[in-house]
Amino acid sequence: MELDVLHHGSAIRLDGRVIPLCALWPGARESHRLLKARKLPDKTFELRMSNGDSKLLPDTVFLSPPLLIENISQLLTCADEEGVGLLEDVSVFCRGGRVEEVIPAGSRLSHSQREGVQVLDGRGCVVTPGLVDPHTHPVFAGQRSVEFGLKAAGATYLEIHKAGGGIQSTVDATRAASFEALEAQCWRNLSRLLSWGVTTCEGKSGYALETEGELRLLEVLRSVSQRHPIDVIPTLLGAHSVPREYRERREDYLAQVIHEMIPRAASEGLARYCDVYCEEGAFTLEETERVFAAAQNAGLGLRLHAEQFTDQGGTALAAHMGAASVDHLEAITPDSIAALAKSQTHAVLLPGAALSCRAPWPPATALVDAGVPIALGTDFNPGSSMTASLPLMMSLACMQMGISVELAWRAVTVESARSLGLKDVGQIIAGYQADLVIFDAPDYRYIPYHYGENHVRTVIKGGQVVSC
Ligand SMILES: [Zn+2]
Numbered sequence: 379m380e381l382d383v384l385h386h387g388s389a390i391r392l393d394g395r396v397i398p399l400c401a402l403w404p405g406a407r408e409s410h411r412l413l414k415a416r417k418l419p420d421k422t423f424e425l426r427m428s429n430g431d432s433k434l435l436p437d438t439v440f441l442s443p444p445l446l447i448e449n450i451s452q453l454l455t456c457a458d459e460e461g462v463g464l465l466e467d468v469s470v471f472c473r474g475g476r477v478e479e480v481i482p483a484g485s486r487l488s489h490s491q492r493e494g495v496q497v498l499d500g501r502g503c504v505v506t507p508g509l510v511d512p513h514t515h516p517v518f519a520g521q522r523s524v525e526f527g528l529k530a531a532g533a534t535y536l537e538i539h540k541a542g543g544g545i546q547s548t549v550d551a552t553r554a555a556s557f558e559a560l561e562a563q564c565w566r567n568l569s570r571l572l573s574w575g576v577t578t579c580e581g582k583s584g585y586a587l588e589t590e591g592e593l594r595l596l597e598v599l600r601s602v603s604q605r606h607p608i609d610v611i612p613t614l615l616g617a618h619s620v621p622r623e624y625r626e627r628r629e630d631y632l633a634q635v636i637h638e639m640i641p642r643a644a645s646e647g648l649a650r651y652c653d654v655y656c657e658e659g660a661f662t663l664e665e666t667e668r669v670f671a672a673a674q675n676a677g678l679g680l681r682l683h684a685e686q687f688t689d690q691g692g693t694a695l696a697a698h699m700g701a702a703s704v705d706h707l708e709a710i711t712p713d714s715i716a717a718l719a720k721s722q723t724h725a726v727l728l729p730g731a732a733l734s735c736r737a738p739w740p741p742a743t744a745l746v747d748a749g750v751p752i753a754l755g756t757d758f759n760p761g762s763s764m765t766a767s768l769p770l771m772m773s774l775a776c777m778q779m780g781i782s783v784e785l786a787w788r789a790v791t792v793e794s795a796r797s798l799g800l801k802d803v804g805q806i807i808a809g810y811q812a813d814l815v816i817f818d819a820p821d822y823r824y825i826p827y828h829y830g831e832n833h834v835r836t837v838i839k840g841g842q843v844v845s846c
Pocket of ligand 1: 513515757759
């Protein structure tokens with residue numbers, strides 16, 4: 379049996395399973411940290427806290443019991459091809475980390491079936507699939523609030539650059555940070571996502587911009603994902619920006635991305651996808667195609683930062699090459715929408731970035747009308763979207779982009795899971811991972827309606843309560 383205390387004493391790992399402190403010790407204060415956890419011979423565990431408290435727990439606490447959420451006022455299964463799959467007054471039974479059954483209204487588990495089952499009450503609550511964020515940049519050092527202040531005061535790009543802002547400032551801070559510091563910051567970022575109901579996210583590298591550094595960021599993502607309740611689907615974003623030292627020789631940097639980063643990230647199993655920022659001032663269409671060809675050759679899936687400020691033709695290229703997603707699309711033209719509609723590629727819309735950059739909203743209704751599947755992401759990153767709130771993205775999509783509430787729910791569950799190629803998350807179906815969120819809300823429409831507020835009561839990952 380392997381038992382150790384994780385990150386700053388906020389959780390333990392037992393045989394590979396991460397159990398947060400709040401699940402073991404509900405009265406523990408935020409400021410209290412676990413110093414030590416050890417197994418005693420008499421089937422108990424001893425936990426010792428930073429404030430001197432200690433507690434003995436029977437080992438049955440650590441055996442994951444089956445979980446029943448009963449009396450759920452509204453359950454969104456997202457299991458159909460349209461709509462949210464709304465069921466009322468039902469229960470969900472989970473065992474072995476998977477959804478076992480959705481129990482219809484009027485049926486109940488018998489007394490003996492309930493024995494040893496952890497029961498949560500869903501009365502007055504909305505239960506949904508664990509949210510899936512298909513676009514985040516969670517591993518970086520530092521933050522850019524000074525730059526935010528300058529932008530708010532009307533500073534130009536050049537003034538921000540002169541004041542030491544912009545992506546290069548995050549690159550400098552990230553390159554200088556230790557592996558442990560990056561892990562700690564990434565852990566906190568994932569915990570922020572979790573607090574808003576996210577149980578799976580995509581996560582990109584892209585703030586080292588040299589081979590060893592980019593691989594190191596992917597290693598941080600892997601290390602944190604193995605221990606944190608959130609599962610991270612890793613993406614190599616070496617082609618995020620041309621770093622300062624390669625400004626006069628961008629071909630050399632591209633060669634590094636194509637011949638070093640991509641083959642190594644793929645062969646070392648560190649990335650599932652490869653992303654490029656195709657935009658004026660970043661990478662051209664022709665360069666994007668070369669990077670994509672190398673990624674496909676190495677067996678990586680494709681995602682693209684496309685048409686954020688100008689339509690460069692990236693969407694049409696990505697759709698033609700069978701990319702999993704094209705992300706942003708604020709400046710997409712009708713021709714590019716038509717090209718996208720002919721493909722299986724998802725549109726990942728990022729309202730937080732549009733809001734922060736004062737860009738036009740992406741033409742969501744035109745995309746929907748063309749039959750393009752839509753996902754929504756936070757684009758959590760230190761420059762243009764410093765938020766981990768996927769529910770806020772739903773609110774912006776509904777209020778500003780003309781997306782229906784039902785489509786918004788699908789866009790953060792089933793469709794975002796599909797955009798990541800995931801087959802057993804994003805829906806509540808027997809056999810799927812038991813990733814669920816209990817929202818303290820009277821109606822599923824209430825959550826995007828009452829915006830900016832966190833309505834999450836409980837997050838369940840793999841059949842276990844991971845936040846409370
Ligand atoms: Zn992004």
